[in-house]
Amino acid sequence: MLAKQGVAPKNTHWAIDQDGWCAGATQLPSPNYGVRPAASEISLIVLHNISLPAGQFGGGYIQDLFLNRLNCDLHPSFNDLRELKVSAHFLILRDGSLLQCVSTLARAWHAGVSAFEGRSGCNDFSIGIELEGSDEIAFEAQQYQTLAALCRALLQRFAIQHIVGHNEIAPGRKTDPGPCFDWQHLQTLLQD
């Protein structure tokens, strides 16, 4: 049986290619990125949740946001997103499909004002992964499967020291990936 592209079957081994793109991901290149500062080792994975509109899934609005093509007239809550330029390296949709918007070698714009272990500007040295979801709703099993396969690939390629939530690097400002994210489950999958 063929696996749907971008969805990780169990025991998937994805590679990150020399240009920083993950073999298992569907590429959806965003213009929102920059160069990482020289000598900034990639040492951190930051997990997020996002849904547009909040609490609603599907629709493709997250992808539109990351590609600067979101029609902000479509929903009242989108008003706040006008002129916003953001991105993440990866987006994992509810069905577990994996999209990559920025090369892992480049600096994506996901963390904002942030600090980890006294070091500010986490975008410089991190990889951002967005899970389609919200703080109030459990994530899907296939999202964890894809996330674990992706983390394994990233751990193999980069000297990752920590996997953290956005809330941990921007406390008081951010709450994602939120209380519904099952860190223990991710850890278990990574140990499989």
Ligand SMILES: [Zn+2]
């Ligand atoms: Zn976030």
